[in-house]
Each structure stands twice: as structure tokens, then as C-alpha cells.
Amino acid sequence: MDILEKCRRFLVDPAFSERLGYPMSPRTAQAQGLYPYFIPIEESEGTTAVVGGRRVIMIGSNNYLGLTADPRVRAAAAQAIEKYGTSCTGSRFLNGTLELHLELEEKLASYLGKEKALVFATGYQTNVGAISALVGREDVVVCDKEDHASIFDGCRLSLGELRRFQHGDVADLDRVLSSLPPAVGKLVVVDGVFSMGGDLAPLPEIVDLCRRHGARLLVDDAHGIGVTGGGRGTAAQFNLTEEVDLIMGTFSKSLASVGGFIAGDEAVIHWIQHRARSLIFSASLPPASTAAALAALEVLEREPERVERVNRIGDRMRTFYRSLGLDTGPSQTPIVPIVLGDGLRTLTFWKALLEAGVYTNVALPPAVPQGRCLLRTSYMATHTEEELAQVEEAVTTVLAAENRGLAPQEVR
Ligand SMILES: Cc1ncc(COP(=O)(O)O)c(C=O)c1O
Structure with a gap:
């Protein structure tokens, strides 16, 4: 048995990837724009970043106090x-x-x-x-x-x-x-x-x-x-x-x-x-x-007020996602997962949100249990009201499109 054979199979063989808990091989995911890892960030200013030439709102970082750009x-x-x-x-x-x-x-x-x-x-x-x-x-x-x-x-x-x-x-x-x-x-x-x-x-x-x-x-x-x-x-x-x-x-x-x-x-x-x-x-x-x-x-x-603000934002977003019927798991903090279930649904939701200008993180097994795939969203004290409203609108649009079996740009 060649010790390196698994590497080639992981890249291209869907059955091998599925056994590892991924919904498809990395090659297939890349070809379909559903590969959520190692995405190059071209510019970063804290609450926003430039990805693929477009400015997006960052709700996928751990920069809770917004201090990386301070x-x-x-x-x-x-x-x-x-x-x-x-x-x-x-x-x-x-x-x-x-x-x-x-x-x-x-x-x-x-x-x-x-x-x-x-x-x-x-x-x-x-x-x-x-x-x-x-x-x-x-x-x-x-x-x-x-x-x-x-x-x-x-x-x-x-x-x-x-x-x-x-x-x-x-x-x-x-x-x-x-x-x-x-x-x-x-x-x-x-x-x-x-x-x-x-x-x-x-x-x-x-x-x-x-x-x-x-x-x-x-x-x-x-x-x-x-x-x-x-x-x-x-x-x-x-x-x-x-x-x-x-x-x-x-x-x-x-x-x-x-x-x-x-x-x-x-x-x-x-x-x-x-x-x-x-x-x-x-x-x-x-x-x-x-x-x-x-x-x-x-x-x-x-500036302890930053701590208060990031927690208030976490509460607001959790309440909002729940009002849409989304599962936010056991969240009690500014880390607010959106549990979407299977891997393919999660990747499709992630891609639609990125296209709508919102950057989130995908968690698939083994990071989460099978059937509990999620988008990890997390907030910063420096997110503005306007940015948060844009996130809410994007999630609403993507969810509505999913419910009606449409592409997100077809909703409205
Ligand atoms: C709970 C927990 N512990 C430890 C670490 C490791 O920290 P670092 O990324 O600073 O190496 C992380 C980072 O992802 C984490 O989430």
C-alpha cells in the first residue's frame, strides 16, 4: 500500500471524501464554487473584507472587540x-x-x-x-x-x-x-x-x-x-x-x-x-x-463598553435568526451558529450568502457531529447597525430563495 495514495483519493474520489464526512471531493467542490476553505482575503478592515474583488461584511472572524484595525x-x-x-x-x-x-x-x-x-x-x-x-x-x-x-x-x-x-x-x-x-x-x-x-x-x-x-x-x-x-x-x-x-x-x-x-x-x-x-x-x-x-x-x-456591545449584538442576531425559524443551537454569546443539517445544504447556503456580500464559516464533520453541519457566525463590537441590517437582509433573502427552490437573486 502506497502511504501517499490516500492524498490523491481525497482530492478526487467522492466516495473516499464521503467516508471522511465531506459531502463531495474537494475537486468537485472547487469546480462548483462550494469549497469554503483557504479563501484568500485581499483586504481586511475589521468588519469588512475584500474577497474575490468584492467587499463583504465579515461575520466569520474571532475579532470580537474589533481591535485588529485599531x-x-x-x-x-x-x-x-x-x-x-x-x-x-x-x-x-x-x-x-x-x-x-x-x-x-x-x-x-x-x-x-x-x-x-x-x-x-x-x-x-x-x-x-x-x-x-x-x-x-x-x-x-x-x-x-x-x-x-x-x-x-x-x-x-x-x-x-x-x-x-x-x-x-x-x-x-x-x-x-x-x-x-x-x-x-x-x-x-x-x-x-x-x-x-x-x-x-x-x-x-x-x-x-x-x-x-x-x-x-x-x-x-x-x-x-x-x-x-x-x-x-x-x-x-x-x-x-x-x-x-x-x-x-x-x-x-x-x-x-x-x-x-x-x-x-x-x-x-x-x-x-x-x-x-x-x-x-x-x-x-x-x-x-x-x-x-x-x-x-x-x-x-x-473600554469595557466594547464587551457590552459585542454581547448585545450577539443577542440581537440570535433573536433575529430564531425569528426566521433558524436553529442557533445552544448559543449564549456572540458566537451564533446557524445549524443547517446536511453538508450540501450548508455549503449551498454559505455560497449564496457570500454572493450576497456576507462572509461566514462552514463547519462540517469532524468539527461538528454528522447531520449538525453549520455556518458559524460571530460578531464584533465594531459592526455598525447598517452592516448588521445588511446581514439580516442577506440571510432573509437566501432563506426565502431556499424555501422556494430559487436562486437568491430571483427573490424580491
Ligand atoms: C477553544 C480554543 N482553544 C485554543 C485555540 C487555539 O488558539 P490559537 O488559534 O491562538 O492557536 C482555539 C483557536 O481556534 C480555540 O478556539
Whole structure:
């Protein structure tokens, strides 16, 4: 068997693609304009982007506070390049720690109410490094089935055992924790805000279970920082900052940059700093990205009204989609999925919306369960009323066309 044969079959063989959960082969999808991945963005100004020569409204980003185009954030990145150059050319461990990294870590720890924070080059590397550093051969890590892929990759790299519980199901978490010997070390890991459904982890119940079973808790708040708890994240939203042992976050969403961090007690962060392979054996976050995250964090602290606005917009869009009879799943945040069911319907809806000037993201299996394919929509504090009204009109038109079996341009 040729190890590369699967690659050719994935590209062209529909039966092979279907077995992987895709509605058609990538080649067929490309030929029909139904291929939603790796789309080049020609210009980006936050709430709008230019795609295929046309300006579209962006409701497919994680730029929740709209800070990627903020002049203060851009200027901070440019100044950092002037001062430090374009790269640290080395690991945090050796030559790659700048004063800027330490300043960002101190600001994050104090903003979140934790003793110490540690900055990694990406959010992905943060989960991979921190989880594998903490979960040893005799330990068990317990995850929600819908946790982010980087959490599961961290579990795989760890030497311990991985156990999973049903999404958001605290009775199932209790069952899993009860089945473990009291003496083993246990780490429960959940997303604070789930990236596809936009729902919150039931942290009060999870914290209670962790206490009863002697487990520690890590919350991945990639989508919570800047959005929930007035910006401080999901632990803060439930008033549980003390009880959540470790808070992980990224700079690639609300904080308008790239990178990630983990925050917790000093001794635990110190351990991770000396044991996380993805930190030690990889170059550190570049100066421009570090300075951009720091500037975005300062804006978040000074302008909490952005957090309020993005949540109000999320509520408005969720209410609107539901009024059209669309399924928005368990969403409670500015991540508002439109669950469309099968893959082909989802791709067709996505294409029609893009043609109507609205950019969304397609989620197909394995990112979502079979039959629960969705368009992931997400909002920014900087979306204008006019832009939101245009999105509403486009969705209404595409849905009406679908209901009547027409092309969207034939409706009206
Ligand atoms: C919940 C969650 N955790 C971690 C990550 C990884 O973060 P990054 O993109 O900053 O590497 C993401 C990003 O998609 C995420 O959604």
C-alpha cells in the first residue's frame, strides 16, 4: 500500500471524501464554487473584507472587540518592530524572552486575578504544552467531548490517560470522576465558551464536582477573554476565578494578535515554564505580536463598553435568526451558529450568502457531529447597525430563495 495514495483519493474520489464526512471531493467542490476553505482575503478592515474583488461584511472572524484595525494596536506593533526587530529568533527559555513578554504576563495575571501568567507563541501550543507538562504517567485528564482540538492534542502528548464526558453533561462528568481511584491525579479541562456552539461550560457545577473528587480544573477561555465576565472571561462571569486553577487564553481572538497564555498559581506556572515542550523547543512570540496583544489588553481594560456591545449584538442576531425559524443551537454569546443539517445544504447556503456580500464559516464533520453541519457566525463590537441590517437582509433573502427552490437573486 502506497502511504501517499490516500492524498490523491481525497482530492478526487467522492466516495473516499464521503467516508471522511465531506459531502463531495474537494475537486468537485472547487469546480462548483462550494469549497469554503483557504479563501484568500485581499483586504481586511475589521468588519469588512475584500474577497474575490468584492467587499463583504465579515461575520466569520474571532475579532470580537474589533481591535485588529485599531490605530493604537497597529501603532504598538509597528513601534515594537522598530525597537526589537521582527523576530526573537529563539525560545523563551534561552534568548527569546523580551521585557515585553514579561510586561504582558504581568498585565494578564493582574487583569485576570491570578498570581502569574506565561505567554506562548500560539494558543494551540499553550494547550499542548501546559496539559502535557501537567499530566504525568499516573494521572488522568478528563475532557468535555467538544473541547478544542489543541486540548486533545495536549492530552495525546501527555503520558497520562484521557477520559471524555458528554458535552456539558455534569452527571456524566460525575460518573467519569467517580470511576477513578481517589489516589490518581486528575485534571478536568473544559472550554469556557465552546467555539462552535457559542455556549458556556457549566462552571459552578464543574467546580463543585472537581472539589468533591479532588480534581484540578483548567478552563480554555480562548473565546471568553474579552467577551464573558465583563471581559475577564468565564470564570469571572461565574465569580469563580479563585476556584478555577488554571485559565488559558489566546491573543488570536479578542486581543487582536496571535499567541496564547496560561495563568494560575506561581508554582504551577513555574513548573509549566520548565516542562512545556512547545514553549521550550519553539521560538517565542515575535515583538510585534506581543506589543499588539499588550495594546489590545489595555484597550479592553479602558473600554469595557466594547464587551457590552459585542454581547448585545450577539443577542440581537440570535433573536433575529430564531425569528426566521433558524436553529442557533445552544448559543449564549456572540458566537451564533446557524445549524443547517446536511453538508450540501450548508455549503449551498454559505455560497449564496457570500454572493450576497456576507462572509461566514462552514463547519462540517469532524468539527461538528454528522447531520449538525453549520455556518458559524460571530460578531464584533465594531459592526455598525447598517452592516448588521445588511446581514439580516442577506440571510432573509437566501432563506426565502431556499424555501422556494430559487436562486437568491430571483427573490424580491
Ligand atoms: C477553544 C480554543 N482553544 C485554543 C485555540 C487555539 O488558539 P490559537 O488559534 O491562538 O492557536 C482555539 C483557536 O481556534 C480555540 O478556539
